[in-house]
Amino acid sequence: MERFYIFKDGMHQGSTATKESAVDLIRQYQKQETHPILRAEFSIIKGEEEFIP
DSSP states (O other): OEEEEEEETTEEEEEESSHHHHHHHHHHHHHHOOOSTTOOOEEEEEEEOOOOO
């Protein structure tokens, strides 16, 4: 299953099924930030999620 993983300052924050929803989640995190100089860096990694029984 293809997933988009969201990282904030190198720490995993969550994953979504589409890139658009990942960007929306990042925008929500950015709205919560109060200080313009101390803004976090966000990244998205596209990957495959595989469950191993």
